[in-house]
Amino acid sequence: MAVVEVPRKAQTVRFEAALEMMRSGVRAFAAWVEQADDESLGEGLIQIRESGIDPLEAVFASGVRRFDKSGEYAADGALSLIAWLKWKCKLSGAAAVERVEIARQLDQLPKTEAAFASGDLGYEHVALMARAAQHVGAAAVRQAESTLLQAARTHDPGQFISVAKNFEHRIDGEGALNEANRAHARRYLHLGEPQDGMVRIDGLLDAEGGATVRSALQAFMKPGKNDTRSHGQRQHDALIELCRHRAGGKRDGAGPRPQLIIRASSDTLAGIRGAPAGELEGGGTVPAATVQRIACDTAIARITGQGELEHELNHATRTIPPSTRRALEARDQHCVFPGCDRPLSWCDGHHLVWWIKGGPTTLPNLALLCRGHHRMVHEEGWALERKDGRFKVTPPSRRVIPSSRSA
Ligand SMILES: [Zn+2]
Ligand SMILES: [Zn+2]
Structure with missing residues (x-):
């Protein structure tokens, strides 16, 4: 027993000493960052990576390699090294796979390993070198190692991907094609169900897409003028x-064809308090102000349900006729919101007096507004008026809210 315990103890002492040195280094840097002046902070951040994180990742990789070979992770009950890294080192699956790949490939790429350990090469570059070795074999990468490392020094990781892919293609065109085909097969686009007024979109596009x-x-x-x-x-x-x-499609003076379908009651369209929300097909429920904006220009939306019926009975003229649309475009030429020059193809035809309140669909009651400004008028409380042929806007905070009639 005593024979075994002595070296174990010596190892433990060395481990604890190394751990304390690393921790005190981190503490010293934390204290330095706290009080560093702005000019030296940049150099500090560079050194945190070049002298800290990247060389430590290199040490981590060599440790992972030995751990991989010994299979010691099984002693903790983990079924694989990757599972152990996810569990014990709090890595995501992808991050764990990448570290194991680096550990295995670096063994055969001595120049890369040395550059990594010295902080000369960053982690992202090393990961790309390891991936190239995995794709075309470490021997092929080793032959071109100096050239690739030279390119890594002058290209950021995003650019270096192209260098590495190019290299892989030259070594193994067929393999590169197979990899591209595998990537292509993973393409997808997902449009989520409307939730809380938003629709989540996520996906992976292939390179060409x-x-x-x-x-x-x-x-x-x-960006437009004063675009925030x-x-x-x-x-x-x-x-x-x-x-x-x-x-x-093709514009014919009548604006684009309707693409949105709204279900709304006439009370919602009229903006009456207590009216139900509108329903936008494929977009879920939307507030009355949004229904009013979307329905403002009939070239954009079609209204269905009770609202549509009542409207057809009472407001035969809400559709902007092509001749009026052409006259409107000729008069306004772009968004009329002061300071905005969004072209007419980006604009909706806005009714200054809302059509359900009797505003006619004639040139004097219409104005071109780009999507963003149309939204500000309907949903964010900006007022737009036309006086003596000029448009005037009033921000919501300066609008006088009319008090009750008896006052
Ligand atoms: Zn409008
Ligand atoms: Zn605008």
């Missing part, structure tokens, strides 16, 4: 705009 969507969205991504939308919001709006344009 991704490039096509990206370039198509680009045309609609340009985030990149994500602009991307969302661009996708919707793109779909409207496609589904609208």
Whole structure:
């Protein structure tokens, strides 16, 4: 017993000393980051990766390799090394697979391993090197290792993917094609059911699909004047705009063909208090103000149900006739909201006096508003008026809310 215990004790002492040094290093860096001035902070962040995280990942990889070979993870009851890493090291499945792959491939890529350990090569680059070795074999990667490492130093991980893919294609064109075909088979797009006024969209596009969507969205991504939308919001709006344009087909002066179907009662359309919400086909329930906006320009939406019936009986003129639409486009030319120059293809025909309240569908009662500004008028309380041929807007906070008639 005593013979076994002595080396174990020595190992434990070394482990505890190393652990304490690592922890005190982290503490020292935490304290430094707290009080570092803005100029030196950038260099600090670089060093946290180059001298801390990346070399530690290299140490982690060599430990994982030994653990893999010894099979010691089974002692904890784990069925595989990946399962053990997920469980004990709190990694996602993908992160665990990647670390095991790196550990196994680095053994055969000495230059990569050395660059990783010295902090010269970052984790993401190493993961790409390991993946290339997995795809075309470590021997092929080893032959081109110096060139690839040189490219890794001058390309960020996103760019380095292309370098690595190119290399794989040169070594094994057929394999690269097979991999692309496997990737293509994984493509999907999922449109969720409407929930809490939102529809979740997620998916994986194949490379060509991704490039096509990206370039198509680009045309609609340009920020407008004083545009406060985030990149994500602009991307969302661009996708919707793109779909409207496609589904609208050729413009004939009557605007795009209706694409939305709303079910709403006449009370909802009239915005009467206590009226039920509207129902947008494929979009769930929407507030009355949204129903009113969507129904404002009949080129966009069709109303069904009781509202439609009553409307057809009482408001025979709500559809903007092609000649009026052309005159409206000629007069306004773009969104009339002050400072906005969104082109007419992005605009709805807005009724200044809401048609259900008797506003006529004639040129003086119409205005072109882009989707964003149309929304601000109907749903966010902005008021739009036309006085002496000029449009004037009033923000919600400055609007005088009329008090009751008796006052
Ligand atoms: Zn409107
Ligand atoms: Zn606008």
